[in-house]
Amino acid sequence: xxxxxxxxxxxxxxxxxxxxxxxxxxxxxxxxxxxxxxxxxxxxxxxxxxxxxxxxxxxxxxxxxxxxxxxxxxxxxxxxxxxxxxxxxxxxxxxxxxxxxxxxxxxxxxxxxxxxxxxxxxxxxxxxxxxxxxxxxxxxxxxxxxxxxxxxxxxxxxxxxxxxxxxxxxxxxxxxxxxxxxxxxxxxxxxxxxxxxxxxxxxxxxxxxxxxxxxxxxxxxxxxxxxxxxxxxxxx
Amino acid sequence: xxxxxxxxxxxxxxxxxxxxxxxxxxxxxxxxxxxxxxxxxxxxxxxxxxxxxxxxxxxxxxxxxxxxxxxxxxxxxxxxxxxxxxxxxxxxxxxxxxxxxxxxxxxxxxxxxxxxxxxxxxxxxxxxxxxxxxxxxxxxxxxxxxxxxxxxxxxxxxxxxxxxxxxxxxxxxxxxxxxxxxxxxxxxxxxxxxxxxxxxxxxxxxxxxxxxxxxxxxxxxxxxxxxxxxxxxxxxxxxx
Numbered sequence: 001x002x003x004x005x006x007x008x009x010x011x012x013x014x015x016x017x018x019x020x021x022x023x024x025x026x027x028x029x030x031x032x033x034x035x036x037x038x039x040x041x042x043x044x045x046x047x048x049x050x051x052x053x054x055x056x057x058x059x060x061x062x063x064x065x066x067x068x069x070x071x072x073x074x075x076x077x078x079x080x081x082x083x084x085x086x087x088x089x090x091x092x093x094x095x096x097x098x099x100x101x102x103x104x105x106x107x108x109x110x111x112x113x114x115x116x117x118x119x120x121x122x123x124x125x126x127x128x129x130x131x132x133x134x135x136x137x138x139x140x141x142x143x144x145x146x147x148x149x150x151x152x153x154x155x156x157x158x159x160x161x162x163x164x165x166x167x168x169x170x171x172x173x174x175x176x177x178x179x180x181x182x183x184x185x186x187x188x189x190x191x192x193x194x195x196x197x198x199x200x201x202x203x204x205x206x207x208x209x210x211x212x213x214x215x216x217x218x219x220x221x222x223x224x225x226x227x228x229x230x231x232x233x234x235x236x
Numbered sequence: 237x238x239x240x241x242x243x244x245x246x247x248x249x250x251x252x253x254x255x256x257x258x259x260x261x262x263x264x265x266x267x268x269x270x271x272x273x274x275x276x277x278x279x280x281x282x283x284x285x286x287x288x289x290x291x292x293x294x295x296x297x298x299x300x301x302x303x304x305x306x307x308x309x310x311x312x313x314x315x316x317x318x319x320x321x322x323x324x325x326x327x328x329x330x331x332x333x334x335x336x337x338x339x340x341x342x343x344x345x346x347x348x349x350x351x352x353x354x355x356x357x358x359x360x361x362x363x364x365x366x367x368x369x370x371x372x373x374x375x376x377x378x379x380x381x382x383x384x385x386x387x388x389x390x391x392x393x394x395x396x397x398x399x400x401x402x403x404x405x406x407x408x409x410x411x412x413x414x415x416x417x418x419x420x421x422x423x424x425x426x427x428x429x430x431x432x433x434x435x436x437x438x439x440x441x442x443x444x445x446x447x448x449x450x451x452x453x454x455x456x457x458x459x460x461x462x463x464x465x466x467x468x469x470x471x472x473x474x475x476x
Binding site for chain 2: 009013016017020021057074102109110111114177178179180182183186187188189190201202203204226231232233234235236
């Protein structure tokens with residue numbers, strides 16, 4: 001039986017296990033580079049490579065001049081049923097809030113008419129929302145709905161009202177949701193709103209939600225940082 | 237960059253996407269030059285470049301330096317709502333799959349592997365490392381750990397040709413029914429990138445999965461899917 005991984009990967013795996021098992025917990029300062037390199041009996045160069053992997057995965061955060069800290073556990077977004085984003089933030093003990101970056105009506109045009117199964121001249125309402133947890137950005141959502149779905153939609157402040165609550169008030173049942181998930185490089189302006197460096201990898205999702213009659217009632221594209229989220233799926 | 241510029245560049249991206257669809261451009265087809273695109277859409281270079289850069293980052297187009305921009309190959313779409321083996325899943329999509337065994341041996345279960353398989357640390361487990369190809373494209377590097385107790389003699393099989401789940405079902409009477417995945421992002425190192433025929437530093441969709449039946453876990457698997465070649469989709473039901 002052999003061990004085939006390079007030493008820096010083994011060290012990264014060992015520290016990762018300690019974080020995942022809770023031996024190192026959120027907000028904790030991990031031992032210094034020097035202490036760790038003595039502990040593992042490796043050069044500081046090797047140790048740095050191991051720590052860099054974990055920083056890249058979002059498990060550790062370096063704070064210049066202060067040391068390296070254990071990051072908050074990632075939020076687990078389940079690939080299972082339709083629900084807004086707020087429950088996931090609440091589950092993590094984060095207080096959710098929304099910032100509306102822009103909103104307004106427009107004609108669907110070629111792209112949205114095809115995605116939403118409506119004519120190019122139909123009106124749609126676009127809503128760009130940044131979802132925050134404890135004031136920190138988590139997800140950026142570009143939502144499109146048919147303009148006439150909710151009467152007088154302009155009067156609602158989506159920093160207060162939940163779109164799903166308003167949809168349910170119209171006796172519409174969210175029935176089916178096709179979601180795609182991809183890993184992409186985040187670029188401006190999404191990276192700016194999410195407060196991550198341009199070029200960092202993140203998740204991009206597309207969601208098409210239908211009502212009980214099969215009509216598309218929502219198309220949302222979202223962006224989130226890979227350092228803050230994981231997705232999970234159960235297949236049977 | 238100003239907020240106004242971003243909105244304009246996002247609208248421009250939508251119009252370039254429409255141009256690709258409307259003109260029925262296929263993967264590998266070339267886009268007009270920057271100068272021509274500026275003219276077609278009455279846009280300035282700064283806005284155009286922001287839109288094109290984002291489209292490249294999102295995998296819609298590819299840039300070949302000195303040659304221009306091309307429509308990117310479509311990502312392989314993987315259905316995640318039903319449990320099905322790798323080869324059977326892609327066969328449903330009419331895709332051709334192949335596997336290359338990188339290594340297949342007994343290893344000591346690390347704390348992580350042992351934890352996932354509910355075994356004591358250090359127990360011997362099978363470790364099967366394969367590169368999976370779909371339509372001749374290297375899609376994923378998969379490392380599967382299987383406890384030895386349920387399937388003695390597994391090493392004699394050639395999993396370059398056989399499906400692991402098929403062998404477990406036919407020769408060991410283990411019919412797996414449930415898979416749990418946790419999906420995160422990893423960066424490929426030089427060795428992984430070489431096996432996957434891509435560049436070190438490229439991103440991968442990193443899937444950690446356990447496969448079980450009646451609450452007993454028979455496999456723990458870590459898969460690295462080349463992010464630029466892969467997308468997942470699933471149908472979600474109403475909130476419970």
